[in-house]
């Protein structure tokens with residue numbers, strides 16, 4: 001069997017680098033040549049040549065019933081059997097999700113491990129559990145930890161693209177001494193790429209959430225707080241210090257409450273999970289039973305017809321819609337995807353959000369007749385972990401800026 005480690009080894013010269021980029025994109029998702037070209041940023045001609053060479057070398061093949069050459073761009077190109085596993089970790093405040101997949105298998109054939117306990121209690125305490133979860137997920141793929149060739153981690157904080165570490169000042173419960181990618185890399189002997197959760201959700205939705213990748217994609221991660229990831233073509237918009245897309249700290253009410261960032265009236269302080277729960281508690285003051293204590297229970301009650309919970313969710317949808325209207329005027333995206341736990345409110349969130357977008361954005365920027373789409377995440381709770389897996393694979397090429405730190409010796413990936 002082919003070894004993914006060999007395929008992802010050091011490459012020199014344009015031809016070898018293009019070939020490696022192609023292999024990585026096919027590991028991320030078996031796809032048509034035209035879509036691989038769009039994802040990789042390579043020309044159709046380069047992709048066509050590389051696919052032909054890889055097919056002759058026995059590394060890729062066309063999906064059954066199609067031919068790489070015969071059907072040209074419409075053929076689905078996939079890897080032949082390869083030994084190697086890619087891992088994605090979503091490390092949140094209140095949960096951890098790990099996905100693992102053989103790199104030669106379809107993107108949805110992931111093995112998943114989840115726990116309802118996150119970084120709130122401190123990273124160091126959690127690390128051994130994460131290592132165990134990765135071990136279990138990898139084992140379920142039929143391969144071993146030694147076969148892991150790529151790994152990525154998603155965190156609910158900004159990551160400085162220049163260093164691959166938290167952008168300072170770091171908001172609690174994290175500290176600037178927390179280095180989850182480096183710590184996991186040390187424990188497992190594999191390089192972990194790292195990025196912000198909304199960024200990785202955007203990457204996953206653009207890659208796995210649709211057949212034809214949209215050019216500009218905005219992914220909204222709304223849970224404890226709100227952040228967005230912005231994909232423009234095959235690139236994530238990170239900004240100078242990884243602060244692009246911090247929509248949670250847009251000022252929505254200049255006389256509002258002080259936010260943990262030091263600002264006032266930030267979107268986070270209005271629609272963050274704790275604020276929504278506090279709003280319900282305030283409305284139900286005097287009641288001691290049946291008051292929701294988590295966002296999940298608040299949403300569940302809203303779906304069951306609770307008027308207070310439903311109203312709080314709808315208003316959150318409106319406020320997010322108003323913030324997104326500003327973003328749509330700035331970036332004019334093709335697609336806005338609502339993800340994170342708040343998106344499980346479905347139409348209770350999406351409907352009011354859509355109304356406010358229509359009301360406050362430039363009409364042409366959010367017109368469905370012109371191709372604009374606002375929808376819920378297709379990947380749900382796995383979006384960020386799937387994005388981390390993609391990031392891990394892309395970082396093997398060395399051009400996913402800033403995340404080449406802590407490249408473990410012998411991990412089988414090239415440095416940039």
Ligand SMILES: [Zn+2]
Nearest residue numbers: 249259261266
């Ligand atoms: Zn803020």
